[in-house]
Amino acid sequence: MNISFETLLQKDSFTKEEIIRLLKANGEQEKALFKRSHDVKLKHIGNKVYFRGLVEFSNICKKDCLYCGIRASNKMVNRYDIADDQILKAAKFAYEHKYGSMVLQAGERSNPAFVDRICQLLKDIKKVSNDELGITISIGEQTKETYQKWFDAGAHRYLLRVETSNPKLYNKIHPDNEEHSHATRLACLKSLQDIGYQTGTGVMIGLPFQTYEDLANDILFMKEFDIDMVGMGPFIEHDQTPLYEYKDDLMSLNDRFRLTLRMIAVLRIMMKDINIASATALQAIDPLGREKALKIGANIIMPNITPTQERANYLLYQNKPCIDEGADDCTNCMEARINMADGEIGYGQWGDSLHYKSRL
Template identity: 80%
Template sequence: MSKSIQQILEQDSLTKENIIQLLQSSGDDEKALFAKSSEIKLKYIGKNVYFRGLVEFSNICKKDCLYCGIRAGNKNVDRYDIADEEILKAAKFAYDNNYGSVVLQSGERSDKQFVDRIENLLKEIKKLSNNELGITISLGEQTKETYQRWYDAGAHRYLLRIESSNRELYEKIHPQNENHAHDTRLACLKSLQDIGYQTGTGVMVGIPFQTYEDLANDLLFMKEFDIDMVGMGPFIEHDETPLYEHRDKLMSLNDRFRLTLRMIAVLRILMKDINIASATALQAIDPLGREKALRIGANIIMPNITPTQERANYLLYQNKPCIDEGADDCTNCMEARINMADGEIGYGQWGDSKHYANRTKK
């Protein structure tokens, strides 16, 4: 006989079957799940929500992932690459506004010019902020040597989404070639951890062919890999991608949204002290999407501080919010959102993963 949701939530550990049951919950069962994850967040993380000023500085990418709007094969994208001084100006804005941290994100490249440029930018950001700004980077798969150089230059957190821990599913959403290998992704995550980064990963929720078992395995993968931070959002299809032809297999946007919230809640129960980001994609479906995630388990939010004129060209998916707001608008909006979610902004703090501190003490 299967257990009730309440019985499962009272257990000290969760089996894969328990996780699947929680991910499929609705109504009062879903409310009970959210109440539990919210309670755990308050106990282990507190009310603080940390800002990461997001700079999406280039949409030039060598990869051809089948779900992504800025994939190399999409010829309808206006490609851009923001000048270094604009990136540094955005970082200075984050510093002056007491954000605590920035995130540098772009399409994937690994040529020498790009690697050297990032190293230089990291050093300059450290310099302009008197070493006070925390830096997260999300720049895809690189060699261990490159990761080390960037770490030495000042980056200390790295986000590399696994997209799916199921190899077969991963291969369905990526081209079949050595440039898109599941083993490479896993090896990169291991390299990041070995070097000493706070290591982050994540998945898309509701992609074609994905099952509840896949998602449960994704959460167990994160726990087993001992990950420090996670960013995961609902899959939103883009009509200029190969995966768009499978849109009739997708659950509704609202169902993907609710399922993402349940993923965040279960992850908070499984990994009590990690950092969990409230993804922008949640807001693309529900105007209060990010607040809802903060209430039930997330504790990181990423105001977009990319110069406004380029935001509309960094479209990984459609209906992306905040593409016409300036950085100031975004900050004011985030403050209001966090207050609505009963959170407190950890101004001027790096907001490092408590899990990382506990993991590296061992």
């Protein structure tokens, strides 16, 4: 017999069937879900929101994921690779504006010169910030040795989105070759945890072929993997990718947006002390998208501090917001957004995952 929705919401953990029920909530039930996740957030991690200054330093990528605008075979992309001094300038900006942390993100490469370059950059970022700036990196699948080198050089958080926990769905949104393997991605996540990184992952919501059961399994996967931080957002199609041909089969952008908020809410209730990022893609659909995510469970926001002239070339999806703003504009905008969401900015703090600390 089904328990009432109100009784279900008082639970701390859910079965797959219960998660599906929550993900399908609408109207008053959706409001009740968001109220519960908001209360859980305040109780377990407070109302602090932490900045991660995002530098998307290169859109050169060896991968060919079928959903991504910067996939290797997209010949219409203007490729760029920001010089190290510009990256360090952005790091200095983050440090001087008391961001606490920054994120280095790029297309995936793993050649020795690139690996060594990241090592040096990490050391230099620590130097220009008096060893005070926290560093997250998100540069895809690498060997365990590479992850260890980068950890030793100063990175302490790593985001590697699994995109989906369903291997069959993963295979439908990636080319069928050894370069794109679900098993490899999981092995990389395990390596990151073993080394000691605060380990983050995430999924896309509203993909072609994706079901509510897939999304419920994604949440259970993150719980079982004991993940420290999550960045997940709505799938937004890009017209220079193979998956674009399925655009007419997708749920509406607004439905993908609402479903993403419900995913964040359910995850917050089940994993009370992890860090959850408010994804930029939410704002691509709803001008107040990121604030809404902060209100109901997210606690991380990533102001884009990439030099403005390159922002328009890092388009994983279309209609990406903030591509023509400078770093100062982005900071002022973020402050206003966080205040609107009743949050308090954790200036100068790393904002590490409480879950990571508790599982050490």
